[in-house]
Every structure is written in structure tokens, then in C-alpha cells.
Amino acid sequence: MVRSEEKTITFNFDVSAYRLLGRELITDRITALFELVKNAYDANARNVTVEFQDINPLTNNSKIIIKDDGVGMKFSDIQNKWMVIGTSSKRRERLSPAPFYRKVSGKKGVGRFAVDKLGDKLVLRTKKKGATELICLETDWSYYSRLEDNQLKLDFEEKKPFFTDVENRYWFEEGSEDQQGTILEISSVNEVWSKDDINRAYKELSKLVSPNSEVQPQYPFNIKIKAPYEGFEDRKVKLQLIDFATKKIDLSYNKLNNTQEILQHDKGGLKVINVPPRPCGLLKLHIYYFDQEAKTKYKKHFKTDIDGIKIYRDGIITTPFAEYVANQEKQKDILGLDKRRYSGFFERFGSRDLLGYVEISDEQNPNIVESTNRQGFVDNEAWEELRKLIIEQIVQLESYYKYVRKVDREVTKSNLGGANKDLKSLKKDIASIKKNASPQVKEKLRNIEVNLGKIQGSVNKSIKDYAKLEKESKQKENLFFSLVSLQTYAAMFSHMTKHTIGHILTSAEYFHKNYPNPELEHRFLKIAKNIYKEMLKLRKGVDFMLKYAKSDTDLEEINLRELVLNLFYDIYQDRFVEEGISTIVDIKEDLILNYNRKAIEDIFDNLISNSIKALKGMEDKVIKCSSITTSNDVTILFSDNGIGIKEEDKYRVFDIFFTKTAEEGGAGMGLYMVKTRVEAMQGEIEVAENELQPNGATFRIKLPFKK
Amino acid sequence: MKVNFVVLDDSEDIEDHSLLYSIEDKYDKVHFFNNPNEGLEFIKENLSLNLIVLLDIEFSESDKSNGHKLLDEIYKSSALIPVILWSGINQTEEEFSDFINNHAFGFLSKDSTIEESMQIIDKAYIQLKTSLDNTIEDWIIESNEDKDKPIYISTEGKSYSLNNILYEIRSQTEVGKEFAAKLNALTIDLLLRGKKEL
Secondary structure (H helix, E strand, O other): OOOOOOOOOOOOOOOOHHHHHOOOOOOOHHHHHHHHHHHHHHOOOOEEEEEEEEEOOEEEEEEEEEEEOOOOOOHHHHHHHHOOOOOOHHHHOOEOOOOOOOEOOOOOOOHHHHHHHHEEEEEEEEEOOOOOEEEEEEEEHHHHHHHHHHHHHOOOOOOOOOHHHOOOOEEEEEOOOOOOEEEEEEEEEOOOOOHHHHHHHHHHHOOOEOOOOOOOOOOOOEEEEEOOOOOOOOEEEOOOOOOOOOEEEEEOEEOOOOEEEEEEEEOOEEEEEEEOOOOOOOOEEEEEEOOHHHHHHHHHHHOOOOOEEEEEEOOEEOHHHHOOOOOHHHOOOOOOHHHOOOEOEOOOOOOOOEEEEEEEOOOOOOOOOEOOOOOOEOOOHHHHHHHHHHHHHHHHHHHHHHHHHHHHHHHHHHHHHHHHHHHHHHHHHHHHHHHHOOHHHHHHHHHHHHHHHHHHHHHHHHHHHHHHHHHHHHHHHHHHHHHHHHHHHHHHHHHHHHHHHHHHHHHHHHHHHHOOOHHHHHHHHHHHHHHHHHHHHHHHHHHHHHHOOOOOOOOEEEEHHHHHHHHHHHHOHHHHHHHOEEEEEEOOOOOEEEEOHHHHHHHHHHHHHHHHHHOOOOOOEEEEEEEEEOOOEEEEEEEEOOOOOOHHHOOOOOOOOOOOOHHHOOOOOHHHHHHHHHHHOOOEEEEEOOOOOOOOEEEEEEEEOOO | OOOEEEEEOOOHHHHHOHHHHHHHHHOOOEEEEOOHHHHHHHHHHOOOOOEEEEEOOOOOHHHOOOHHHHHHHHHHHOOOOOEEEEEOOOOOHHHHHHHHHOOOOEEEEOOOOHHHHHHHHHHHHHHHHOOHHHHHHHHHHHOHHHOOOEEEEOOOOOEEEHHHHHHHHHOOOHHHHHHHHHHHHHHHHHHHOOOOOO
């Protein structure tokens, strides 16, 4: 084949590109303002003013003017940066010019198209210090829009101007020598800005810079809003302050040792421990928790809501939180705080109870990337792990407060008991005084006695009510747990029944269609046996299911060995064979525990299904259960040779909703349930060194004998 | 037409499943494999037979591949084999579409009745029967004298008899696929120009 002379051809942008980069990318006005204010920050501005003129109702004079005193641009900057889509200038130079050296927040080189969301026409005026002239540049988005409309009417093949062919006018104006900065004058404003809108803009802009920020204090960044509304004539945007929090948590990291601080709750103590870094990278985290009282105070004082956890990169907010939604219920919850499973149960916190700042940086967290449309983050491992890390800390905080409340309840209970005692001794004292008292005093004392009796009555009633309430809430919690484990079991059960019923159904059908037929006799025999076998399977499953219907507070004497053997060799036998798992049970024969059967079964049930999941894909699978007895307690070791538990996960495997096996259907309930059950028996559970080598997990459970 | 059923399921109980008995009663041989790799091996070695595969899609992990991968591998060895998925789990739509993309012929639930299942199995049988390779086979059976006549010369210049071509199609070789495509084009051409009528 003969090749002709090679030529080249280039990509072009249709005129509609202005829409793609502007109004269709930046979906709301506040984000658009943010983008432009951030540009001022990146340009070393100390002051930026956002001025709204004639914006309610809209007239020909409606304008939004964003003015900063940053470094400004020279003509070559306009030519090579401002007018270049996706310019790399801020990716090359990640720090703003001396002496500020701010970490620049822009990166993608499209932020300036946000103007299009605010109004159709832009006049940019900019000047560097020392220059004598202002450079002025006009961009008329409505011209692009008209062009686009006209092009739609033309034949597709016809030659027409591209986005990059449109000419934008520029000229020079006089300016004073020491003036510097950039002014964006946006006219043909798209939408009315009501006082509410301005108030929103104010509130959101107050969150632009992190309150814990490392933005150098000697180079502050001030934002001012000017709008024709009372209180906004010339208003400085103050940083969002935080006060009245019930609890403040600060977590940091150690770059030298490469460790990340995380929270760990242990019986009323909230510790900060150091762990290896997670895939999201090292970061700082500040969480403020507000209880009901603190929330009321906060709202009253700051006249704003508590609105969850925000993410700051190098001191400047990442964009998704900029979106202000008037109805807080509809506010974005990109961390998924309010979407966690069983939200509302188990005393969990939501974004309405928490304020917080996550401080990430370019340096430590390069893989956390904001999506170009400013609506969230690129969904990758780093982001997923960041989300998890934050939720884990909240879970620890929840667990801590749950414990504190429990202790409080105990204290109340014993205080009530103490009051009752005091009353009794008071009555005794009075009785002894009464013996020798004068008739008048006796009369008075009798009155006091009557009143004391009344008080005693109400204290006694309180004690009773309290006990009742406690019992009720305990029952409620047990019910939740039963429901959750029932859910897991139901999945397994329905899978099993589907198979079994299918088998029986087709067997019966075959009989029904073909019997009698001497030639098929051998088949009928086999089928009859199958039906019998499958029915037995079904019966066992139903028996197990029935357990859930039984009351679960009764204590009974349980032979631990029998219980484990029953689980291993009856209930789970099929699963084990199917998965190729062999089992070792080494428990003393005469070990009798006086506990609630269902609770103990729950523990083993969950440990077994945990192990099955951990053994997926392994070879020579083994599950082992052994016990060591002393005069005071029994220690149970439950081991498998599965994937094991990573050092970094040891602290969190028992956390509710922590799961490494989501793909196998793990909901992160199992080990949490094991732990709460064990603790309800005054026992302890921990991750021990793996008994089976070279890999695997061992749980050590210690249960005291009841005296 | 003779057809061989290949059943891949990791549960041995399934070998005595009445659906398989019914298939054997109505059609022909059922080959049961509870090791999917052996089953796959069998399929690859017997591409010259008419095969219909029933595939369980929830193998345990130790058996290497799950149904998705197996389906993919079967399709790679021959696109002519109807593969019917036979499963106890309720597939979500997403997984379902994955199977469709991998050219699953149909779905059977483990708890369907024989009657329901047979409708899909009969459909697979009819598809096989009306396929190009089976039309050629029927031709050869009808008029055996045509069997070794050269009918096709490939782009490489090699000559093929009707019987050779049958083998090439069933084995899904390049020559086989090329022949099938050209044959279809030729038929349409003939019909369009009025040279032949069906």
C-alpha cells in the first residue's frame, strides 16, 4: 500500500465549552464565590472584598465585584495563565510568592470559569505593584452563548468558530503606582441575591480558612462582604469560632516516627494511641462533641447550626462543604456519618452532634483528590480510608460516652440508695428524740415523721422506677442485637432452604410424573433417600431458627463442650465441609457454665462465621477451640489459620461496623456483638497472638465463674 | 440430534437431582462434575460434540473459579455452547448484567420445578439444533457422499471439505468463524439478487 504524505490534525473546543467549565461544572453560586475568593488567597491577598450592587431586584446596574490586594497579573500572566484552560501554573508552583508562601489551593486551572455561574459578563482589571497601567480584559459569556445558539442552526459540516477562536477585548487604564491586585467585575448577574443568600455566603465564607489553620498569622487573610442589606454594608467575615463543646478531641501525627494518633476507648478512659499510618496518609483531626445542653448554648451564641466535620487541605476548606443547603436535613453528608447502618440505634452520633476539622495536606495526603466538579472526592482507596478513619474515631467517642452514661446511671442508682438509707437513720434519730421530748416538740416531730415518710415513699418509688427503666432499656438493646444477628442468620437460612426445597420439590415432581415405571426403579430409590436427607437438613435449620423465638434472659447450666460440639458437628457441619474446614475442639468434658445459653451461642456463632470469612481462599483451613480452667475462671481460645488480623486493626476489630469482609457479607456487627456479650458476663475478650502458625487469628475470652 | 449435558456444581448431592434425571430421560447423557476444572477440561476436549452446560455460580472459594470466571472461560473456548446458570442465590441486577455480557443463555433457580426448568433447557436444545454446525451435520447424515467434497478455500489458500468445515466451526477456529461469516453474507447476497429462494 502506498502511503500519502503524513499530516496532523488537532483537537478543538466547541464554543459550548464555556458551559462545561462554568455553570455546568460549578453547580451553585456559593461554590463559585469560593473559587474566586480562593484565587485571591492564592495570589497572596491580605484583603478581599466581595461587593454586591443592585442585586435585589436585578437591574442593568447589578454587579458583583470581587476585589483583592494580591500580587495581580502582568500581561504575560493574562496571556499564559488566565487565558489558558487547565493552566499548570498552580501545579508547578505549589506555594504562593514570597514572603507569604501560602500553599495554593487551586490546582486544576479551571476555577476562574466559576464567574460564569454568577453573571454573563466579566471585566477583569489587574495590576502588579510598580506597574503604571491596569490591564483590563472583558469576557462576555453571553456572546459565547449566542454563538452556540446560532451554530446549532448551521449545518454540522459547515466551518464555524471554536471556543478558542472567540476574541476577547482588552485595553489599558491608568492606575496609581502603589496599587496592586485584581478586580473582577461581574455584570449581567444571573440571579437575585436576597438577604438570606448573602447571609449564607457570609456563613460559608467564614469556614473558608480552618480555625486551627497553619496559615501564617503574620499574613492574615481577611474577607469582607458589602451588600445593600442591614448589617452587611461593610461586614468583615469572621472565622468560625467554636466554643461550648462538651468534649474536644485533637489528634495529630508524628512525621518522624511515621505514626498516626487515633482514639481508643477502654472502660471510661479515652486514650490517644499511636498506630502505623493508614492508606489515606497522616493527618490531623479535631472533633468537638456537643451534648444537648452544649448544642443549645452553641446555637444561641453563634446563631448557626452544628454542621458536622469538614475537610481542610493546607488550611483551606475543600469545596464540597461550601454548598449551603437551607434545610439541614438535605445537607450533604459526604463522610456518610448519618448514613451509617442502624443510625439512631446504639447511641450513635450524627453530623448534628459534631463539629470538626480534618487537616490534610498536599504533602501527606496526595492521593485524596477533590473531584473537578467540587462535589466530593475522587473515590479511591485513600478517600475511602479517610472516611473510615474519621468514622472510627467517632465510634470510639460514642463508645466512651455510652460508658460514661452507664457509670452515671450507676451513680444515680447508688445515690438514690444512699438517700434511702439516710432517711431511715434520720427517722430512727427522730424516734429516739421523740421518746424524751415535750408534748409540743412531740407534735412537731410527728409532723416531721409524716413528711419524712412521704419523702421516703417517693425515693423508694424512684428506685423502683429506675430499676424498671434500666431493665427496659437492657431488653431493648438485647432485642436490637437479636434482630441484627437474626438478619445474618436469615440470609444463611434462606439460602439453605432454597436449595433444600428445590431438591425436595423436583424430587417429588419427578415421582409424581414418572411413577410407576419399573425401568426407573433405581432412581425412585435414590430420590426417596434424597427427600429424607433434605428434610432432615431443613428440620435442623428450623430448630436453630426457633431459638430466636425463645426468651433470652434465662440462665441455665450449660456444658460448654457439648455446646461447642453441637455447633461444630451439627449446625455448622455442612458449611465446614463445603468450605473445606477441619476443626479441633479441646474443651474439658465437665465444664459447666451458668449463663444464658443464647448469649453463649451467639458468641460462638459469630466467632465461627468470622473465621469462615477469614479463611476464604486459604489452604488447609483449621478452626480450633480450646479451654483452660482455673478455680476462678475459664479462658477460651478460639483460633483459625485464616488471613489474620493486621497490627493496625487490632484496636478496632471489636468496633461496631468495622469490617474487613464486606464482600462476604460482613456488616461489622459480629465481633462487636461477641465483645458486648462477653462483657455482659463480666468477662474479657482480646486479640491474642495467633496460635496457629504461620498465619491466623486467636481470640482469648476469659469468663469468670459465678460465685 | 444428540446432545450432551455438562453439569458443573460443587455440591455432590446435585448429581442425584431429579432435574438431571429428567434431562437424561428426555435427552441423552448428563456428565456431572463437582470439580469445575475437570468439567472445563471435559468441555474443551469435547468441542466436537453438541454440548449444553448447566453451571452453578456459587462455588466455594477453594474451587478456584466462581461461576463468572467459568462462564467466561467456557465462552472463550466456544461461543456455540449454550450455558445455563443454575443457582440458589438471588442475583442482583448488576451481577445479572455481568452474566448477560458474558453471554449466559439463561437462568435457572435451584428451587424451580422440573417443568419450569425444562422450558429453558428445551430452548437451549432448539438453539443448538438450528445452528449452522448442526445444519451441516444433518446434511452429512442425510447425504453422506457430500462429506469429503471440498467446498471452501480459506484466505490462506487451504482447501476444506464439508466435514473439515464442521470441525473448524465447532472448534471455533479462525477458519471456522470466517466461513460462517462469509456463508451468511453469501446467502444474503444470493437472496437479494434473486438467485435463490428459501
